[in-house]
Amino acid sequence: MVDRLVNSEANTRRITMVENCFGSSGQPLGVPGRVLVGEGVLTKMCRKKPKARQFFLFNDILVYGNIVINKKKYNKQHIIPLEEVKLESLDDDEYHNGWLIRTASKSFAVYAATQAEKKEWMAHINKCIEELLRKSGKKAVAEHAAVWVPDGDATTCMHCKRSQFTLINRRHHCRKCGAVVCGPCSNKRFLLPSQSSKPLRVCLHCYELLTSTHSGNDIRGNADTSGEEDTDDEDDGQKPNMAHDLPKFYGDDKNE
Template structure:
């Protein structure tokens, strides 16, 4: 299917429409061999709360952004290379359903679909794209992935010492190695994690001890000012301004669209397809 879409006019128009929706601040997406496989809205678990994001699945990358105007305008474009992606199922927990984790070397996060059918479709299409990309022989699968950050709301106390209660004075921080929410005293040290950044990043005391013992003589960076990084997850911005929504608060128009093979260069009949 992807091979037939590569040089099709309909695929070119779809990708041009995505670029237009992101505007001048987005990176160019139209390149030789790239195909738009599907698109739709998913709820992404961010640091402070779940937020709706528009996702676009291509045969080699996954792109998402904040929703400014549904189907018309998105910002804060993020691009994930599929060769580094690994999917992990998330079991339903009460009212939180239909989720899975998208794991990559630089960022890992949970997303949720509105229904179990949508979840199955998304996971199948993403996994198929990853498998096809790796089978072509010119890409390597990632061997290490970033930790999934525990949302702030799930930790009233430090997950390292279990004593410090978070408030206006005692800020929450995240260990870049395990993703737990910890206090400043329990995360005053930094250590280099190769798949994240070139410079040392904040880690909790437990991870620091483990990383130090396995670093084979490398000198980790020890700092009392680790909080200067503002605990900002490279995955998200805590000042996102798009509508936040919840897992089930989505209109019929937000259902995902996965594109079939082109027939006479016409668009599929789905009501969710962007009109060019």
């Protein structure tokens, strides 16, 4: 299905339209052999609250961005190589039809509007991953970043269970386990090469585990709070909206 679309005019036109929607804020997406497999809106669980994001599935990458004007303008483009991706289905009582998108550097949850859409998205993404790994001969990534616990799910530190969060006592996230912790319970840093070239904030529990199995990777002392916020969590005015257009997957129509 995908191979048939590689050199088609329809595929070239679609990719150009995606590039134009991101404008100068996005990276060029038209490279030889790349195919736009599908697109649609998914609800992404960000640090503070769920938000609508536009997703584009290519045969080698997954791209998403903030919706400025639906189908016309997007910004804050994120590109995820599919070779790094692992999907994990969720059974969530509050937000149905969700799954995890896990990568070595970042992992997060997304939700579709219906169970059918969830199955369709997951099937297409997994098929692209399998085909990509088969052609490249590479093995799937074994280690993935933790999914951050949303701020709203923790009113007190998940490590000491005592420290209550306020405007002054900020929430922090352990980059190893994703737990919401207070400053004193996350005042250590450790080098996690798959996530950053600089040592990152980790909770005391993960720090002890990491230092017991690694050596020479840690920097002791107070953790640097710069870059603590999730860069995809800025308030863009987009609310989760399950009543959106159905996702479109290309190539299913043999007459296309």
